[in-house]
Amino acid sequence: MNTESITIMLSDNTGLQATDGTAYVAGWINAAPSGAFQFQFLGSGGAFVAAPSVLPIAVLAIQAWQSTGIDVNPSATPVTIAYVGGGWSADPDTNSGQLYDAAGCPDLNVPTDQTQYPIVGVPMGGLIGRIGSTGSPFFIGRGPYLMPSTFPSGELQLCINDDLTGAYGPGLKDNSGSVSVAVFNQGLAFLEMSSVPSIALTTATNGNERLVFAVAPTQPAPLPIYAASPPIATPPPVAPTQAVPAFAVMQYPPPPYGNQPQPSPPGPFDFFEFGYNAAADVSAVNGFGLNLSFSSAGESFGVDPRISRATMASAYTDFIAKEGASAAAYGELLTVGALGSSYTPPTVKGEFFAISDPSDMLIAKQAAGVLDSDSLASYWDATLNAFFAVNSYLSIDLSGDGTNIYTGQCTMQSLNTVSTAAYTLSNGTNTYTFYQPPQGLQSALYVFQQAFSQYQEGGSGGDAGLLQMNIWEALCRGVAVAGVATQSPPSGFSTTAWNDSAQWYGAGSTCNYYAKFLHCANAHGEDARIAGNGPPIFLGGAAYGFSADENPNGSYSGPNVPSKTQGNVAPGSTVAITLGPW
Incomplete structure (x- = not known):
């Protein structure tokens, strides 16, 4: 084994006949803006090669x-x-x-x-x-x-x-x-997965590389590639003899789709994220497409390789039904067709196209003009009202050892001339304010999308980003209100409540049931933690159910949360990726 390279082994266990569909893979190493390394393609021999250049x-x-x-x-x-x-x-x-x-x-x-x-x-x-x-x-x-x-x-x-x-x-x-x-x-070509049994990664990178897997009835079109535009307004023209390299790949938009997306996916797809001497993960932040799993150095993540994709569909439907009224709004995430148009994404053997992320579903329905009274759009209203109750308190421990605790009260404040409930939190040195978003779609996207916006004074700088991430994690896990005190609380009170993993995703709670399915559901659509009828579909219950779905800050002794290696995959290591049965 080459101790300076990372070997990625690929196994196609879909069991599909060629007449039904074929598994494909494409991969790339992103360019560094500093120029330390260039954009590279996965070549037919399993090695990464320099991406093409063009004359301006x-x-x-x-x-x-x-x-x-x-x-x-x-x-x-x-x-x-x-x-x-x-x-x-x-x-x-x-x-x-x-x-x-x-x-x-x-x-x-x-x-x-x-x-x-x-x-x-x-x-x-x-x-x-x-x-x-x-x-x-x-x-x-x-x-x-x-x-x-x-x-x-x-x-x-x-x-x-x-x-x-x-x-x-x-x-x-x-x-x-x-x-x-x-x-x-030209573009980045897809290769039949069976023709690339192993991939060699020998380039030090920024740890933000991807393999995209697609299962399609026909050969996928290449993924578009493009040059980087300069950050300044009007630099000098490029000399006609100076080659301009490709800089990045245009990726498939996440489902669902109101109209035919560009570029258009050829069938269900999903990603593996990796890097040289960096962490590796499979993520469902932008929806679940394929039952991928991987293992490295004794760690395994992703969908249990014994679970078929068809089982995933039936398990999701059963899970939403068994979770009851609190989860009913999430049933629409099992995506087959498009929203408000005649375009239907290609499927294989008549199966679902994806289980969409709630944020992507709401954004797509809004763009397609079919949002109307979607219950996901108002799902968080009552919980956010309770969380941002005036005169309530939070105390968030970012350090775990009591050296960086932010405490503060919720009061009525002005945001863009509008009176709004907001927490002002301070550790004695730094102070940040977090505002309640308006009811309806903006509240739903505040929780589901986790995008820093006007509701975090000062953006994500300093500790503001970590504090907001803690709030989002607690909301999605259904424990946010448990960390709200009605009087001045003990130091770290909110973190103690939020980091008790035994209370996460409780039955009947207001939580992100898409994330709960990924973390907790077994093949029978039951909560594996209490059913005793088989393990979670995702190995160890580890998954990325939303973008902030990480191990929490502060003192925490629960299971590993994300479907990501706990350390970096070092040179000389082997990573085995499996695409599970259809």
């Missing part, structure tokens, strides 16, 4: 539609376009006479009645494209822009979004500058 294309502001010399066929091969340098102007009297990048003139959209512009209602001076001399224009901006797979084939042409014919003034005559763009007319 200069698009001049003084010319109308310009040929790129690139013929595209987006239905077969992904096409991405990204701004990589330069600056231009469509009118010297705008933007204080300063050049701008491919996003277009700041704060100046083309009026909708000036229809001689190629595209109205978008920034003047933005980068636009079309396919062929008669194709419909589309807005690109800075990108990265993924050309929809429904677009026709033909030659890609690019242009500045300006009055090309001079119908409203000088047209192109007063323009200046140029922008450089990188067009990738």
